[in-house]
Amino acid sequence: MVQSAKTVPPIWCPGCGDFGTLAAVKKAAQNLKIPTHELVLVGGIGCSGSIHNFLEINGLHALHGRLLAQAVGVKLANPALTVIAAGGDGDGYAIGMGHFMHAFKKNASILYLVMNNETYGLTKGQPSPTSQLGFEGNVEPPFDSILTALSIPASNFIARTFSGDPKTMTAVLQEALQFNRENRGYAFVEDLSPCVTYNDTYKLWREKIVDVATLPGYDATDRKAMFKLCLETMESGRIPVGVMHRPAATSKEGLELRLLPDLTGPTSTSIDLTANLPAYQKLLAGVA
Ligand code: SF4
Numbered sequence: 313m314v315q316s317a318k319t320v321p322p323i324w325c326p327g328c329g330d331f332g333t334l335a336a337v338k339k340a341a342q343n344l345k346i347p348t349h350e351l352v353l354v355g356g357i358g359c360s361g362s363i364h365n366f367l368e369i370n371g372l373h374a375l376h377g378r379l380l381a382q383a384v385g386v387k388l389a390n391p392a393l394t395v396i397a398a399g400g401d402g403d404g405y406a407i408g409m410g411h412f413m414h415a416f417k418k419n420a421s422i423l424y425l426v427m428n429n430e431t432y433g434l435t436k437g438q439p440s441p442t443s444q445l446g447f448e449g450n451v452e453p454p455f456d457s458i459l460t461a462l463s464i465p466a467s468n469f470i471a472r473t474f475s476g477d478p479k480t481m482t483a484v485l486q487e488a489l490q491f492n493r494e495n496r497g498y499a500f501v502e503d504l505s506p507c508v509t510y511n512d513t514y515k516l517w518r519e520k521i522v523d524v525a526t527l528p529g530y531d532a533t534d535r536k537a538m539f540k541l542c543l544e545t546m547e548s549g550r551i552p553v554g555v556m557h558r559p560a561a562t563s564k565e566g567l568e569l570r571l572l573p574d575l576t577g578p579t580s581t582s583i584d585l586t587a588n589l590p591a592y593q594k595l596l597a598g599v600a
Contacts, residue, residue, distance in 0.1 A: 322366050323359075329505030329514075330360050332475030333427055336503075337396070338367060339478070340485035344493070346394050354383040356399020356408070359434045360427035360505065363398050374399075377407030384420045384567070388595055391421075391568040391575045394493055401428040405441040405455050412457075416464040416500070421492040421566035423499045425485070426457065427475075429507035437510030447511065456546065457502050458556055462539040467565045469499035470557035474521055475506065476514060484555060495566035495575070496559065504553070517551065524554040532558040571598045 324330050341351055353371040355361035356379040364371030374382045374397075383397035404412055404426045415424060430447065432438045439450035442457075461470045469491045473481035481503060488499035504521070506513045524530055524541060531537050532555050545552040559565075568575060572595075 320365055323362060325509045327508040328359070329429060329475035329503070329507070330363065330427055332478045332481065333360070333425070333503050333505055334363055334366055336473075336478045336481040336485055337363070337398075337425070339482045340489055341369075343482070343486050344489055346489070346493075350392065351394050351396070352386050353396045353398055354379045354386065356397070356403035357434075358400035358403050358432070359507075360398065360400040361403060377403055377409075378411065379403070380408065380411040380415045380424060383422045383424070384415070384418065387420050387422050388568060388571060391495070391572060394489060395422040396425060396489075397422060398425040398427070400433070400440075401426060401430065401442045402432045402440040405457060409441075413460075413464070415498055416461060416466045416468050419466055419468065419497040419565055419567050421495045421497055421499075421568060423485070423488050423492055423501065426500075426502045427505035428457070428502050429505050429511055430454070430513065431507050431511040433507040433510055437507070443511075457500075458542055458552065459539060459546075461500050462535055462542065462556060465535070467497050467559040467563045468557060469497070469555075469559065471500070471555045472502045472504065472553045474504045474517060474553055476518060487555070492566075495564055495569055497563070497565045497567075504551070520549065520551045521553045522550045524552045524556065532556065533560060571595060
């Protein structure tokens with residue numbers, strides 16, 4: 313399991329919210345006792361995408377906005393792996409938006425963790441799709457990932473967390489990863505992770521976040537009701553956090569169950585390309 317962070321020190325600015333995310337990912341994997349060699353993290357482009365460099369697990373940096381395609385590929389090549397895709401709001405909600413939308417209905421059993429800081433931190437603080445009106449001259453209202461996620465009819469795990477509360481975040485990530493490991497489908501978790509250098513939202517977010525589970529009418533199995541609850545919460549000036557959608561315990565709808573004859577995967581018995589070609593062609597035909 314993930315015993316420790318690598319000796320490579322994180323390159324993030326002191327106080328960056330991504331430190332809280334890193335701690336929560338590590339703790340969730342430890343609590344689930346996931347062997348290091350069974351855990352893969354596909355990182356996006358941006359400050360947050362370097363998270364895999366600081367964990368003793370397998371990982372790669374994906375092309376900008378393409379981490380979901382690569383993470384789904386990893387899962388289908390070897391469904392025995394626990395696969396995390398992790399990146400920022402700029403990576404996922406701008407150039408990556410096409411993959412973002414389709415991932416919910418494809419429903420591969422991977423976790424997509426978006427560290428949302430409402431800015432492009434790596435390139436020095438330009439407005440991103442989630443930036444508030446007026447931030448650095450931004451004239452567009454912010455994109456909301458949770459409302460979008462809830463609007464797509466599929467059997468996914470959907471949640472939002474806050475880096476300033478790593479204990480709750482650990483519990484949510486643990487539930488999301490367990491959901492994946494039982495082949496129940498796609499898990500999407502947006503972590504509010506402040507960029508202390510270009511958009512320090514720690515104080516504001518602490519004041520505004522509210523755990524949806526404490527609100528009247530909360531029912532995480534009812535997607536429609538949760539959309540309404542989250543929208544009304546946002547319209548009242550608060551930011552909903554917590555588990556927004558939790559499919560019924562009997563649902564088991566991972567893409568890998570629909571595409572693969574068994575969960576050992578086409579590459580598990582041999583790495584010979586010729587031998588595996590028919591299996592890959594069948595796989596690609598299924599997701600085209
Ligand atoms: Fe974190 Fe912002 Fe620094 Fe990037 S620029 S490491 S997001 S605080």
